[in-house]
Amino acid sequence: MATVTNWIDHLSASEVQGAIYPGVGTEGILVILLVCIWIGWHVIAGRQESEEHQKLARKRHGPNDWKSNITDG
């Protein structure tokens, strides 16, 4: 994975290669991973939120019921 194994050789080359992160050339795969993580997050978080709302909505609390949950720290 290492793009650079010797800094002296790297910086004294006639043209210094700019990209120095590991796995140069695998950027496309990394981007696909990022897209999957991004979309996946929306799906999972959206589902969690819907379930939480449905559960709470079924209990039909009154507008002031929350006050009984106040803690004194």
Next chain:
Amino acid sequence: MTKPIIQLLKQIREEDMTDELGALTTIFTEFYYWITVVLMFLIHVGFCMYEVGASRYKHHQHTLMKNTMLIPLVTITWFLFGWWIYWAFPTGPGLAPSIMNESAALITDESAFSAKWYLPNSDLMAVNLGDHISGVFWAAFLLFAWTAASIVSGAVIERITTFAFGICAIAIGSVFWSIDAAWGWHFDGWMLKLLGYHDAYASGVIHAVAGGFALGILAVLGPRIGKFTSSGEPRNIGPRNPWLVAVGLFLIYTGFWGFYAACNIPIFDLGPEYGMEGVTYFTATNIYVTPTTLGGITMNFLMSLSGGLLTGYVIAKGDPFWTYSSGLAGIICASAGNDLYHPIQAMIIAMIGVVVAYKLHYWVERKFKIDDAVGAVAVHGYAGFAGLVICGFVLNGYPSSGYNVGAMWDGTTYAAINPLGMFIGAIVMFVVLGFIPGFIIAKILHGMGKLRIPREVEIAGLDYEIMEEARDDEKSVASATR
């Protein structure tokens, strides 16, 4: 018209790290933008505090989470496509040819400022010894994107789902702000060329567009339960923690310093840039590559803040919430031309902006039953819109860009700043790229049943279960003996 672009390339993109002065300029520029990014982070801290302070106790934690989660969502989408859009769309596409390649298509060619370099799989979108600047520039624009999304966040508190807000945040932060910046906040933007659009510190490209977008969502989302009486009279749901609101707004002011600095290019030789043979003139410039000074814009920032605060205090009869917000509205209104205004002009423009924002807020609230929980549409949208229109009159005749020093592709020059062009520009920002997309996206989310939280949840409080669990935890800890 290729000569100036070649110079721009030489000064910004062709870094010479073997020459001490060249390297120093590059590292200074890199560090300069890095500092602005850190300062601008405070805008988001401020927005979070402000929103929590403005929300009711039973919604606090969800309000905080909603705003916080826009950070990663806008960041990763800015990495994937937001930054690319900025560099690809200055031509419209199809509205005015680029001065770089004389094509009206998306700018995806091999030129120095092509979007091609900012695809997410580009090797410039990472640690790259050949490019010190792109990363911090990417970050500075990203922080602007967070701000645009965060402006929307405040308006919709206590009833939008986090899912829907996430979609809206990505839309305004990584798509519409990026398009409007390409059109009106880019040296090659079509709005500069055809309209003479000028918006140095983003009255329109951040504030008017985000305010308009928020209004579009609010029109579909509806008011919080209890905001209006059965006869339609608005009730005041004031901030529940004024101290948090005050500190939040002070932090937003602080971050705004960084925002102003980030809108400048810190050091630039305009002689060769403007094609002037043998002339060397180093200066700070705005995003349009026309000269200004950090000192001058600092004076204007403070004077417009002062104008906003003075007016807000009087018009809101000393109400702290509106006084602080008016300070912000004042800066926002003067921002379009704060690279050139006299400080007293900046102050007066700020005062006008606050009156417009305050009066319009309550008129729209009563007339259209719009519940803008924190006054975001007013402070950002109306003040930003007014600032663009005023700028068209006060800066009438100034060059809109550093590149109207010579003929463009068709022999004409960039349009100069003018009232009509700035008014049309304000419409483009607030309505075309703000209100309409916000309204359509909200309609789609509403149609999917994903826009608004259930009525029972809004009444009970989004945090009901978290608070209940905290109470049970506390009881169990309090009764513990070991």
